[in-house]
Structure formats: structure tokens, C-alpha cells
Amino acid sequence: MPKIHTIDLNFQNGNESIATYLIETEQGPVLVDPGPYSTFENLKKGIENLGFNLIDVENILITHIHFDHAGAAWKFTEHGATIFVHPVGLPHLKNPEKLWESAKMIYGDSMDRLWGKMKPIDEEYLVPLGDGQTVEFGDTVFQTIYTPGHAVHHNAYVLDDVIFTGDVAGVKINNGPVAPPCPPPDINIELWKQSINKLRKVNAKGIYPTHYGLHENVEEHFTQLENELDDWANYMKPMYDDKLSPEEITPIFVDYIIKKYKDQGLSADEIQVYEYANPTWMSVNGLLRYWKLKEQGRI
Template structure:
């Protein structure tokens, strides 16, 4: 098996969003599609490897957030079979509600950031339940239900490797700063920690993060990330109890994360990239919503 890391150059910036092309005995599977805005870059990257786009017959998405699955409908319309979580299928078939919600958040920047999300023909969408799999060449790709970041989240296991989507966090350029992916509305710390325990029990040799790239210090990374998920949850719970307003909480979250990032050597430019990939204000909202619902 060969894994090709495809940098989608989101917002013309390298190292923010990856897609992965898995090659086995002449067959191809694409894991993650990125947003519609980076589809030309994705297609060019596949062509640059010497593959025809029509050879990509299997497309797997970890969850339906636009940075992971925004271009899935396009692939389905080209004839590829798209595989996803049970709760994601309806949004791939009819993405109108998803797009409408995103447009309320991003406003005029919506099209520039995310591009178009096309509907996938229903017959081209296949649901994978926990433990179900498909075969590519001589490799079995197994779905692993991993809620916490989102309730409709799958990780994909291929041999001793795991493609983690957002459930193993965000780590850019192998930095020492590990950012918690906590965008609203489905951040759930107990589910998150349980999912991370499942990944720890898998004893994988490699993780492939959508944001961004290959991780080989797997156990260390996952244990560190468990601590980070607990940390942001406890921080926000404390701030809510103190009566901070939404704006004050966002500011406090950003300041706290920035201080942590600086303490492990993150530069100002590297911090800007993390904010592009995983906005602290959005994450603050995600953690706060969980705290408020569970107080």
C-alpha cells in the first residue's frame, strides 16, 4: 500500500488541509475531498501523480464539515462511490441545510472559502457502520465510529495506519502545539475521550491527520490530545461559571491558547496558520455550547 498526501493549498496556503490517495494493487481510494474551493488543486495533484481522475472509484469522508467533504458530491457525480457515516449520508445527498448554516456563519466569505457543495446522487452514497469495511486492492479499509468532534465522524483504519479526520486534533508542521478541533455544535468531551481510547487501543504505527499530515509518535500524540481535550473543556467550564460573556469567553480562549502555543515555540506566522485552519473563536463557541447544555 502506498499513501499519497495531497496538499490542497487551502486559501493558497500549504499545510492546512490534506486529502489522502491510497493506492493498492492498481486500485485507488481517496480519503477526504477537501472543500469545493480546492477541487481544482486536488484534481491536479492526482493527475500529477500519473493517475486518471476516473480511476478514483472510491471516496471516503470522515465527516461532512466543508473542509473535509465539501467536494464529495462532485466525485459522486463523476461516478465514484462515496462512503460515510450513517448520519452524514442525508447531508451529502441534499447539502442545502448544511450550506445554508455555513453561509450564516461565513457570510460573504462563504464562496471564496468553501466553494460549491454539489449534491451526491443517492445511489452513489454508501453508509459504513462501525466495523464495516471495503476492499481496495489487497487492503481492507475499516470504518471506526469516532464521535466527539462530531456525532457523524468516522476514522478509517488501513492495516496499521489510521486516517483520523478531526478526532485526533490539529497539528501543523509537526509543531509542539496541538489544537483541539471543537467547532460547534457537536463537541462532546466524554465521547471524544472514548474515541481517543479506541484509537489508543488500536496501537497504530501511523496516523494521518487531515490537518495536517503523518504522525508517527502515535501513542504520545493521542495521550497528549486527550489531555488537551480535557483542558479546554475544564477551562471553558470554569469561565462559564465565572459568568464571562460570549465575547469575553472567546477572547479568553484565544489568549489562553495563544499563550500555550507561544510557550512551545510557535511563531506569529505559525499561529496565524492555526487560526486559519481552526479558529479559536469558533472552538470557544463549540466548547461553551457543550458546557451550557450540560451544566
């Protein structure tokens, strides 16, 4: 088993909300999810603290193209690094304008502060990886599992008996609860549960969600995630049926989740870290869209 390091990107100057994983291979350090460009300097420091230089990083695996996972990838292609990504996500890394514009509708003027810039990546640096495909770096082999539900362009990567799960295994920070990030536009609870079952079949001894770090109670984690997915979605459904506006629903939903976090034993500081990793308000539109598409029979 190669060495796996967790680099804290210190997003928003906090601790342990977004991780990049660095895996030591015979072909140099491989990164899983380089994070947003806004934390690039922290990533650079993290890589150097492990005894490597930026230009040693020749290969990067992207779990999915959300800014907090893939935003900094373009920077590594300046020295020729190869970026591996699901084929549905690949065109958006090549032409990130659409991604940027749709995120801007959510984040407005905070885009630069939160995520930093995202430049187009030339196609020659992008390699698509679909379900079941493997990629080898010397004797280190990653196997791709296509895992939609959180995002249609989501891959998880198996390395020996651990899985890098991106967002498909939800968010869990230290010993806190498992929380499902449900941003628009791709949330699909049924597909997400199918993806969890695909991950179960790996019988992994550990999972590395991007938010945050290694978790070893894998089955318990997946069960909690399924329960929370149902809870978040089902809490939203009657409000969708009442046809309240997202603006009306957001404070109600946020109160519900914050209370839940408190009941699950999180302190105010710990809730803040969860909110950095997975802003609760973002899930309102994601889940409303899910119920709408379901009502229309489109999913």
C-alpha cells in the same frame, strides 16, 4: 501496505493545513477526505502529479461531513464515484442545504471564498459505513471505527497499521503541538475520549489526521490530545458559568490559545497555519454548547 500519498490542498494559498490522502489500490486511487470545493483545482493537480486523472478516482472515504473534509465529494460523483460516509452524515451529503445554512450562520459572507459550493449528492452514490464495517478495494481493506466526540458523524479508517483520523485525533502540523478542533454543534469531551481509547486499541504505528500528514509518536500524540481537550474545555467552563456572551469570551479565549501556541514554540507563521486548519474562535461556541448541554443533563 499500499502506497499512501499526502496531497497538500494549499488552503487559502498557504501550505500544509488541509490534506487529502490518496491510497493506491488495485481498484484505482482511493481518496480519504477530498477537502473543500474551494481547493478542488489544487486537488486535481495533486492527483495528476501522482500520475492519475480525476476520473480514475472511483472511491472516496469521508471521515466526517464538515466542509473542509467533505465539501468537494459531490464533484467526483459527476463521473460516478462512490462516497463512503457514516450513516448520520449521509443525509447531509444528500441534502446539504441545512449544513450550508448552519455554517453560514458562523461564516457569513465568507462561505464561498472559504469552502466553495456544495451540491447535493444523489443517494445512489452514497454508501453508509458504521463501526466495525470494512470496505475492500482489491487487496486493500479499510476498517471503520466510529469515533464521535468532535462530530456525531465521524469515522476513522484503519489501513494495516495506520489510521486516517480526520479530526478525532486533533490537529498537528509538522512538529507543532496537538490542538483539538471544537466547533459546534457536536462537541462531547467524554465521547471524544472514548473515541481516542478506541483508536488506542488499534496499536497503530502511525496516524494521518486531515490537518496534517503522518505522525508516528501515536501514544504521545493521544496523551497530548487528551490533555489539550481538558485544558481547552476547562478554560472555558468558568467563563460559561459567569454567563459571558460568546462575543465577550472569544477574544479572551483566542488570546489564551495564541499565547499557548507561542509558549509551545510556534512562530507567527506557524500559528497562522494552525488557524487555517482550526480557527480558534470557532471552538468558543462549540465548547459553550458542550457546557450548556452538560448543565442541562442532555449529555
